[in-house]
Amino acid sequence: MNDMRIVERDVDTQKAKITARGVQVHYGTTHALKDVNVDILDNTVTAFIGPSGCGKSTFLRCLNRMNDTVASARVSGEILIDGENIYDKRVDPVQLRAKVGMVFQKPNPFPKSIYDNVAYGPKIHGMTRNKADLDEIVESALRKAALWNEAKDRLNAPGTGLSGGQQQRLCIARAIATSPEVLLMDEPCSALDPIATAQVEELIDELRASFSVVIVTHSMQQAARVSQRTAFFHLGNLVEYGETGTIFTNPTDPRTESYISGRIG
């Protein structure tokens, strides 16, 4: 089967960055996520795929406790990042989110300047002493997000004035400016055209060097293109999790196979 792999991958020896054990999520009376166990590796792009409403975004939002903002959501089980349970009572979700950045489905820059968008995170986390440091962080974040060349002459222009793809890259720059260790992306390309999508995908691959990236996507081609590991969710269950090549070419579960071949979804 090895010759069927889409990309040659060498991930088996890496250590787990995030470990989820027995994660259950309820929204009111709805059981949205049922007993999810998964190990997400460091310096790897992990894709979550599955039909709409299968719980993949819910699980993603558990990883930085964004579900805390939903009043009816209840999360049980444990999620360890570097061995620490993020649902421990002593963990402040605000501090956690500095470590686990997030990019959303729809580009949502603040209605402020491009510079302020990127500088906001470092500022509130007190990462800089002076303006020069901050300038440096902003520049490096924009460079990593492949936006520097387009934005360097208009750092004071409003972020909302950029095109959709640029806005999404600005949001990525904003997320990586706080130097997170994990970057969560919730369908980051669903609002973008193919060219912008290609740019963002390229970016994701580069970001893998510094972060553990988790991406939720509806596009199986995208999952195949950017990820090294793929998890397939269906009706709140984690059906199958493994190397992307294996999942797409030789899935063990019939549901995975049906989804990938387009029979359910």
Add this chain to the structure above:
Amino acid sequence: MTDATASGLPEARSQGGASLLQQDALMKRRNAAEARFKFYGIAAISISLITLCVMLWTIFSDGVSAFRQASLELTVTIDPERLDPEGDRSLESLSKVTTIGYGNLLSGALNDYMAERNISVEGVTPKQVGDFISRDAPARLRNMVLADPDLLGQTIRFSTFASGRIDGYLKGRVTMASAERDSNITPAQLQLADRLVEAGVLTSAFNWRFLTNPDASDQRPESAGLGIAIIGSLYMMFLVAIMVLPIGVAASIYLEEFAPKNKWTDIIEVNISNLAAVPSIVYGILGLAIFINFAKLPASAPIVGALVLTLMTLPTIIIATRASLRAVPPSIRDAALGVGASKMQTVFHHVLPLAAPGILTGTILGLASALGETAPLLLIGMVAFVANYPASPLDGGFFDPATALPVQVYSWASRSDPAFIERSSGAIIVLLAFLLAMNIIAILLRRRFERRW
């Protein structure tokens, strides 16, 4: 390809060969319904516009004349013999002469002038000539002389309001026909008024004192002004603004962004909505019981009025503020929380600036409704006759008796002399000008703070 699509689609509606160039019966009914609805809408708007025009026309046609005032320009010799019988120019002896003495002096001056110019109309007695002069004038002249005894013996130009009926005649409110039935004026006096206008003694001009004078008694409508009412209203608006904005915005932010959603917050929410619908006079009773009877604050004071209006306006402002907070897209909150902002930082750095235009508009509209509120102020005694200006805010002016514009409108409208009805409409014009100014400020602030997201 998948099993879902094969049979699920509805079949295309069979048209039976009907032409697209012809409307079928159903289409005609649908179009007719739409046309009817449009007609109702236009009719409703037209009726409101006509009503508004009638209202404005009534107010302006009645009220604009309040800003003009007839006055008499007299040359008066301050006769020491009549005003200072003891001849020592001391304050005590000067104050022994009452306003009646000064009234006679002024009336004499006008009669002398007429004799000099040979102006006379049959049937007008010298006393009736004296009635031309406002009852306000003798007191003013007396105060001038008491303040400056050197005026004794001098001949000065003294400008005074004409009395209300003469003023009304110049504005067309009093006519020969109405004078026949009026015990306060005769047609002969009106003829004399015509002669005096010709002679240039009796003139009509824009009346700033309408905006600055305090209220006056029933006997002298010509000198009644809005000065104290305007000051009282300004004091109250200032106090209401500085109390209602922080309390209202803080309460809304807490309820909207921080408070847990449970039955307690539900109860609070329902109660805020209900409080917004409580008749304003109920707040007046509340203010009377709490602020005046219990807290022993002075009656008729702007501070009490402001507290009552604050209570009354708070629910409106909280509802408006919560609506504008809710209108901020959740993606902005997600974005801020996603980069690790705390709840407080999210609200104050991102949500509040975006909600600011809506909050400011809501607040100013709430203030505008408070500015026009009459009923609660009646109960806390702001309808009282106040003749002295309140002190400046730094000297405790908020605790001095004052009235307010809408209350002044009410109290003038209920007086018998028609000159007060004119002034009542004039006061409404001033009130409308205030409201217009506040609405313009609301629009400008909205423009200034509006940002797209």
